[in-house]
Amino acid sequence: MFRPIWLCVLVLFVKNLTWSSPGQLENRIVNGSNASIRTFSYHVGIEYNGTYLCGGSIVTPRKIVTASHCLIERPFVNLYKVRGATSIVSTGGLIFDVEEIRQHPLFNNKTYDFDVAVLILAVNLTLGPGIRVIPTQPKGVEIPDGYTCVVTGWGAAYWGGNLTKQLQVVTVPKYNTQRCAGFHDSNVTDNMVCFGYEEGGKDACNGDSGGPLVCNGYLGGIVSWGRECALPQKPGVYTKVSNMVDFIFKD
Ligand SMILES: *[C@@H]1O[C@H](CO)[C@@H](O)[C@H](O)[C@H]1NC(C)=O
Numbered sequence: 001m002f003r004p005i006w007l008c009v010l011v012l013f014v015k016n017l018t019w020s021s022p023g024q025l026e027n028r029i030v031n032g033s034n035a036s037i038r039t040f041s042y043h044v045g046i047e048y049n050g051t052y053l054c055g056g057s058i059v060t061p062r063k064i065v066t067a068s069h070c071l072i073e074r075p076f077v078n079l080y081k082v083r084g085a086t087s088i089v090s091t092g093g094l095i096f097d098v099e100e101i102r103q104h105p106l107f108n109n110k111t112y113d114f115d116v117a118v119l120i121l122a123v124n125l126t127l128g129p130g131i132r133v134i135p136t137q138p139k140g141v142e143i144p145d146g147y148t149c150v151v152t153g154w155g156a157a158y159w160g161g162n163l164t165k166q167l168q169v170v171t172v173p174k175y176n177t178q179r180c181a182g183f184h185d186s187n188v189t190d191n192m193v194c195f196g197y198e199e200g201g202k203d204a205c206n207g208d209s210g211g212p213l214v215c216n217g218y219l220g221g222i223v224s225w226g227r228e229c230a231l232p233q234k235p236g237v238y239t240k241v242s243n244m245v246d247f248i249f250k251d
Pocket residue numbers: 034165166
């Protein structure tokens with residue numbers, strides 16, 4: 001079955017933390033390592049009504065890119081906050097108000113096609129240590145199979161785990177799209193791109209949604225969905241940023 005990456009974050013935080021998780025945590029993301037916001041200073045946390053919601057990326061001083069599915073049934077613009085310049089989830093750094101939320105008009109909440117959204121900030125970010133812009137991959141660029149990119153997030157270390165405190169980073173290779181489609185029950189559209197190892201073991205997970213996948217210094221993907229996390233032959237699925245450039249940079 002198709003399982004959006006944010007599902008358990010919802011369960012954890014909306015259902016009053018009644019959901020228990022198995023095992024002991026070692027690393028977060030799955031098999032990642034600690035990351036500093038000084039290195040990944042384009043990464044931000046998006047909060048809704050005082051609770052961590054999703055990751056995001058700074059693409060201009062005024063625009064944050066995230067996944068559209070993060071915004072489902074969260075219509076109140078004034079409840080969104082963007083937290084930058086911190087390596088620790090929901091703690092410290094700088095907080096920015098959101099003036100407008102834009103889901104992609106073609107976003108499909110069943111298939112997650114066009115899973116991209118933009119948050120327009122109330123003021124320009126002041127760029128500095130821990131806060132910088134990441135360029136997006138140009139329109140039409142396709143990442144070659146096997147090419148490795150880095151994904152960052154405060155998500156769980158395994159399917160059903162809790163959020164992490166310290167930002168995590170993991171390297172994942174581009175996975176062949178046809179092969180990826182063959183292994184997933186839900187459709188992998190032309191607006192999606194898969195990353196992961198044949199044997200699994202490294203992946204994004206619950207709570208990483210909306211966060212950046214960066215290839216050679218360019219934002220190439222947005223954490224979108226997966227079948228659980230890091231399973232063999234179940235690569236993670238990301239929104240293909242090079243197909244979303246017009247939407248992202250529209251005035
Ligand atoms: C990762 O960061 C956490 C929290 O900041 C810290 O407790 C842990 O020791 C760090 N792990 C490594 C391997 O540096």
